[in-house]
Amino acid sequence: MSESSQCQVRVKSASSQRQVRVKLESSQSQVSVKSASSQSQVRGKSASSQSQVRVKSESSHSQVIVKS
Known part of the structure; x- marks a missing residue:
């Protein structure tokens, strides 16, 4: 259980960083x-x-030249 939860967190952090870079x-x-x-x-x-x-x-x- 602990291993699967850590893998999910890593995937989420990587995807969020990519989205921020694209927006910038x-x-x-x-x-x-x-x-x-x-x-x-x-x-x-x-x-x-x-x-x-x-x-x-x-x-x-x-105009000035013509008048003079």
């Missing part, structure tokens, strides 16, 4: 994907805002 790997992969997508969105927004500011400054200079 899946959670890490999801976090990395989210961070990559957020960084790309921020870069895209900053690039578009800078281009708009440059276009506005160029148009204002040309």
